[in-house]
Amino acid sequence: MVSAAYAQAKAGFKGSAAVSAVYTGISYFVTAVILASPYFLTKVMFEALSVSLVLAVVLIAFISFYGAVISGSSFSKDFAEITAIMLGATVALYLLGLLIRRLTGMTI
Numbered sequence: 500m501v502s503a504a505y506a507q508a509k510a511g512f513k514g515s516a517a518v519s520a521v522y523t524g525i526s527y528f529v530t531a532v533i534l535a536s537p538y539f540l541t542k543v544m545f546e547a548l549s550v551s552l553v554l555a556v557v558l559i560a561f562i563s564f565y566g567a568v569i570s571g572s573s574f575s576k577d578f579a580e581i582t583a584i585m586l587g588a589t590v591a592l593y594l595l596g597l598l599i600r601r602l603t604g605m606t607i
Contacts, residue, residue: 530558555585 537550559581567574600606 533558552586552589556582559585 537547563578
């Protein structure tokens with residue numbers, strides 16, 4: 500969500516806040532379902548994580564391309580920037596999870 504908020508703020512939005520909220524809510528819900536679906540389709544967590552990350556990059560590519568066409572900005576720059584933010588957040592949260600597991604001894 501951070502990378503999406505960043506991209507939206509960067510592009511600058513002018514329009515109805517209500518319509519924007521509806522579109523944002525629907526797109527977040529659909530994106531969450533797409534990214535979570537691999538975890539329900541396989542019991543191997545590494546496979547689920549890998550497929551989820553690939554799907555995330557594909558979604559970012561689609562959104563970056565759409566934004567580049569609409570705003571006339573550079574697709575490759577936007578794609579690289581948002582993908583780096585997403586992957587950086589993924590690594591940071593994974594490391595935080597490992598730290599919490601080590602400190603608490605909890606495993607799932």
